[in-house]
Amino acid sequence: QFLDERDEDVIFSFDKVFYDDAEQSDVYNFLAVPIVADAVNGINGTIISYGQTGAGKTYSMEGPSILHCNELKTGLVQRVVNDLFECLRTSEDITTWTVKLSMVEIYLEKVRDLLDLSKDNLQIKESKSQGIFIYGATEISIMNSSDALERLSEGIANRAVGETQMNLASSRSHCVYIFSVQHGSTADDKVRAGKIVLVDLAGSEKVEKTGAEGRVLDEAKTINKSLSALGNVINALTTAKPNHVPYRDSKLTRILQDFIITLYRSQSEVSDPSLDSYDHDDLRDRILSKLRLSLKEEDVDLLEELFVQEGIIFDPDAAVPDIDLAFQDVASRQIVSLVQTVEELTETVQELTDENEKLRHQLEFAQEIAARAQCATADRSRGALFGFVPAAVLRPFGFVPD
Numbered sequence: 001q002f003l004d005e006r007d008e009d010v011i012f013s014f015d016k017v018f019y020d021d022a023e024q025s026d027v028y029n030f031l032a033v034p035i036v037a038d039a040v041n042g043i044n045g046t047i048i049s050y051g052q053t054g055a056g057k058t059y060s061m062e063g064p065s066i067l068h069c070n071e072l073k074t075g076l077v078q079r080v081v082n083d084l085f086e087c088l089r090t091s092e093d094i095t096t097w098t099v100k101l102s103m104v105e106i107y108l109e110k111v112r113d114l115l116d117l118s119k120d121n122l123q124i125k126e127s128k129s130q131g132i133f134i135y136g137a138t139e140i141s142i143m144n145s146s147d148a149l150e151r152l153s154e155g156i157a158n159r160a161v162g163e164t165q166m167n168l169a170s171s172r173s174h175c176v177y178i179f180s181v182q183h184g185s186t187a188d189d190k191v192r193a194g195k196i197v198l199v200d201l202a203g204s205e206k207v208e209k210t211g212a213e214g215r216v217l218d219e220a221k222t223i224n225k226s227l228s229a230l231g232n233v234i235n236a237l238t239t240a241k242p243n244h245v246p247y248r249d250s251k252l253t254r255i256l257q258d259f260i261i262t263l264y265r266s267q268s269e270v271s272d273p274s275l276d277s278y279d280h281d282d283l284r285d286r287i288l289s290k291l292r293l294s295l296k297e298e299d300v301d302l303l304e305e306l307f308v309q310e311g312i313i314f315d316p317d318a319a320v321p322d323i324d325l326a327f328q329d330v331a332s333r334q335i336v337s338l339v340q341t342v343e344e345l346t347e348t349v350q351e352l353t354d355e356n357e358k359l360r361h362q363l364e365f366a367q368e369i370a371a372r373a374q375c376a377t378a379d380r381s382r383g384a385l386f387g388f389v390p391a392a393v394l395r396p397f398g399f400v401p402d
């Protein structure tokens with residue numbers, strides 16, 4: 001419990017608080033184990049370390065060193081990597097897999113590739129198939145955990161190279177590690193893709209307390225702006241019906257756009273059988289409005305029918321007890337995978353619409369050719385008509401020699 005600036009009580013809720021005797025493994029087991037398991041099942045996850053300079057963000061993420069440290073001090077990143085490969089290797093269903101690593105740092109609102117320093121101003125783009133992605137960022141395929149740790153260590157070393165070249169301290173930038181996992185499974189012949197994004201944020205201290213000037217002041221202002229943007233996005237998402245989620249206000253929130261999602265209810269509330277229908281309606285509305293952005297109304301209507309049939313969204317006219325059961329079912333299957341399904345279907349509809357458009361053009365073209373051919377035939381017929389006038393008729397007019 002804390003007091004705000006007006007000395008009023010403010011209560012914050014935490015899922016868990018770790019005291020100073022907590023081990024790195026305690027943090028890892030609580031925070032990251034479910035996220036690694038989800039990534040192997042095709043569900044994106046993210047871990048962000050936030051706090052004041054010197055609070056221990058980088059230590060929690062990387063330990064004292066990525067490559068050389070004992071089991072006790074090993075950071076989250078190494079533990080994620082080790083478990084990820086362990087899960088992939090030991091799963092009976094997984095037949096083939098690839099793991100790719102990208103590593104970027106955001107400094108003064110510029111995205112720099114830590115695996116290729118020549119790329120120092122990467123752009124963030126969005127596509128239907130990939131969602132938000134960092135255009136041109138180096139992606140290295142990694143085969144096993146020791147390979148991954150070597151590459152991570154190179155990336156971290158590049159952060160240090162930047163430090164001396166550009167006189168920046170690594171704590172003044174946000175560091176983003178992106179692991180993309182893709183695998184095929186014998187269980188259902190599907191290819192699953194999931195991402196784990198780990199973010200070591202820049203220190204969050206207040207500008208006025210630091211007495212900073214010049215470049216250091218610019219750094220502090222930019223960091224504060226992006227951290228406020230992150231706060232604003234989370235605030236908007238935790239509002240029941242946000243009008244606008246300001247993802248575009250900073251590079252950080254834009255990169256994390258597909259990873260910061262909102263679940264209004266805690267797990268205990270989800271399993272509460274007295275759910276009202278508000279959340280179902282809200283979820284349905286949000287899915288449908290997302291579809292309406294890129295599709296025609298009739299396609300959205302068709303998809304809505306399909307989604308209701310598949311149990312992806314709910315029939316607004318269905319009886320409330322059925323809706324509650326359906327909601328619990330969907331909650332357990334994770335809303336993230338649901339949104340992925342929506343995106344895949346949106347893409348399929350878009351492809352079909354394009355194909356349809358192409359066929360329509362071809363048909364119009366064929367009809368035009370056919371019409372022209374008919375005209376030509378008519379012209380030829382007219383010519384033939386003259387040709388068929390019996391010579392006896394034309395002869396008196398001198399058209400045909402005797």
Ligand SMILES: Nc1ncnc2c1ncn2[C@@H]1O[C@H](COP(=O)(O)OP(=O)(O)OP(=O)(O)O)[C@@H](O)[C@H]1O
Nearest residue numbers: 051052053054055056057058059060170171202203
């Ligand atoms: N749990 C810990 N055990 C031992 N040393 C620690 C621990 N946490 C942090 N430290 C040490 O405290 C110092 C500051 O930690 P760290 O660099 O991780 O802070 P930070 O929050 O990342 O700061 P910045 O915002 O400047 O990047 C480092 O020397 C680190 O080794």
